[in-house]
Amino acid sequence: MNRTEILRRKDISHFWHPYTDINSLERREFPVIEKAEGVYLVDTEGHRLLDGISSWWCVNLGHSHPDIIDAIRKQSGRLQNSITGGMSHTEVIRLSERIATISPEGLTRVYYASDGACSVEAAMRISLQYWWNLGKPEKRKMISLSGGYHGDTLGCVGLGYISRFHKSVEHAVKRSITAESPHCFHCRYHRKPENCGLECFASMEKAITENSGSTAAVIAEPVCQGAGGMRIYPPEYTARLRKLCDENDVLLILDEIAVGFGRTGKMFASELAGIVPDMMCIGKGLTGGSLPMSAVVASEAVYDAFRSDSRTDRTFYHGHTFCGNPIAAAAAYAAIDVYERDNVLGNVEMLSEMLSEAFGKYRGIPGVYGSTALGCMSALEISEESGGAGKAFEIADTAHGKGLFIRPLGSVLYLWPPLVTTKKEMEIMLQIFEDSLIENLLTTPRLKRVTL
Numbered sequence: 001m002n003r004t005e006i007l008r009r010k011d012i013s014h015f016w017h018p019y020t021d022i023n024s025l026e027r028r029e030f031p032v033i034e035k036a037e038g039v040y041l042v043d044t045e046g047h048r049l050l051d052g053i054s055s056w057w058c059v060n061l062g063h064s065h066p067d068i069i070d071a072i073r074k075q076s077g078r079l080q081n082s083i084t085g086g087m088s089h090t091e092v093i094r095l096s097e098r099i100a101t102i103s104p105e106g107l108t109r110v111y112y113a114s115d116g117a118c119s120v121e122a123a124m125r126i127s128l129q130y131w132w133n134l135g136k137p138e139k140r141k142m143i144s145l146s147g148g149y150h151g152d153t154l155g156c157v158g159l160g161y162i163s164r165f166h167k168s169v170e171h172a173v174k175r176s177i178t179a180e181s182p183h184c185f186h187c188r189y190h191r192k193p194e195n196c197g198l199e200c201f202a203s204m205e206k207a208i209t210e211n212s213g214s215t216a217a218v219i220a221e222p223v224c225q226g227a228g229g230m231r232i233y234p235p236e237y238t239a240r241l242r243k244l245c246d247e248n249d250v251l252l253i254l255d256e257i258a259v260g261f262g263r264t265g266k267m268f269a270s271e272l273a274g275i276v277p278d279m280m281c282i283g284k285g286l287t288g289g290s291l292p293m294s295a296v297v298a299s300e301a302v303y304d305a306f307r308s309d310s311r312t313d314r315t316f317y318h319g320h321t322f323c324g325n326p327i328a329a330a331a332a333y334a335a336i337d338v339y340e341r342d343n344v345l346g347n348v349e350m351l352s353e354m355l356s357e358a359f360g361k362y363r364g365i366p367g368v369y370g371s372t373a374l375g376c377m378s379a380l381e382i383s384e385e386s387g388g389a390g391k392a393f394e395i396a397d398t399a400h401g402k403g404l405f406i407r408p409l410g411s412v413l414y415l416w417p418p419l420v421t422t423k424k425e426m427e428i429m430l431q432i433f434e435d436s437l438i439e440n441l442l443t444t445p446r447l448k449r450v451t452l
């Protein structure tokens with residue numbers, strides 16, 4: 001047995017993998033990654049694997065970025081952790097100022113957590129307590145979009161309920177009111193981008209207007225519902241949502257955990273809609289995907305509602321041991337430097353053109369039901385008649401064999417490469433992606449090859 005086989009055996013003896021079917025894992029020769037650099041993951045055999053999904057959409061700046069490593073190394077020699085309840089430390093102070101500077105205007109108060117789900121939990125609790133503090137405890141409902149995903153803690157599952165993932169715990173979850181998903185791949189109104197009148201928004205309008213007196217907040221992933229199937233939808237939806245929340249005295253929380261930090265071509269997706277939410281959840285790309293850190297960035301108005309006076313205690317009694325951890329804060333500060341200094345958004349513009357062109361062409365491959373791309377996000381769906389989710393997994397396996405790591409979401413295959421991917425690297429990823437589609441979808445010899 002070689003080293004990799006020994007490691008795999010130890011792995012399946014003790015490591016409980018997230019989102020992984022145990023039986024199929026035990027049958028597969030899954031990669032064991034030992035190091036990573038740039039857009040490449042390197043396994044224990046020395047194989048280099050292009051990271052086509054930025055390791056769950058977070059390694060925006062590529063793996064092992066030297067500036068982030070340097071910041072982590074220096075900070076870990078100075079201060080590894082220090083309580084932030086009632087006192088502070090230098091790293092969290094300078095990072096908070098920096099986040100306030102880069103966030104949409106008016107979002108100035110930063111509350112830290114560790115994973116994305118924890119920041120959504122915090123945002124939900126802030127919105128509930130906000131109304132309680134203002135003397136309106138009856139505003140306690142949440143509204144979200146069907147097909148949304150906000151994390152896997154029970155509170156988050158109530159907001160972003162995906163039946164395939166969450167039905168076993170439905171009984172333990174308090175579900176939000178859900179409005180219809182802006183699901184352009186399967187538009188119920190048979191609209192195309194050219195004639196879309198956002199007909200699906202009527203459902204959100206109904207949910208908010210009928211429940212405004214009892215609703216604390218609406219939460220949505222702006223521009224793209226990620227885990228729900230990479231459903232990219234028009235920014236205009238979010239602009240209308242802002243207006244409707246204002247008119248009905250309901251807070252708006254935008255979950256930018258996946259799309260924030262440049263993924264859409266803007267630093268934050270809300271900029272595409274030209275609006276500012278009351279709270280924004282960030283995570284993943286905040287540290288360039290290097291260390292767990294997430295945050296809720298809130299407006300002054302929200303923060304002010306938490307000031308106590310001589311009669312009422314309005315403190316936010318919610319926190320995590322590692323809130324604002326100094327090492328993660330140093331990594332985040334270094335990452336923001338890189339986003340700004342290296343014109344990462346400029347690179348996304350280049351990648352965006354390449355992805356749009358390629359995914360536009362893939363739509364012509366028999367078996368591809370539809371495709372979509374925006375910024376550094378691109379996805380296509382394999383039709384049910386062509387094998388749906390099963391076929392998508394086969395395509396991903398083929399891509400893996402050719403050196404590209406992708407991981408489908410059901411029947412949806414997507415490419416979300418690091419935002420610093422070069423033109424050449426993108427060309428290689430697209431070539432492998434295309435070859436894997438063709439090999440698996442065009443099986444009759446006559447159709448073996450199409451020009452894309």
Ligand SMILES: Cc1ncc(COP(=O)(O)O)c(C=O)c1O
Binds near residue numbers: 118120150258259
């Ligand atoms: C939009 C969105 N919100 C929240 C989360 C949860 O983040 P985490 O996995 O860090 O808890 C995710 C994770 O993919 C996400 O995509």
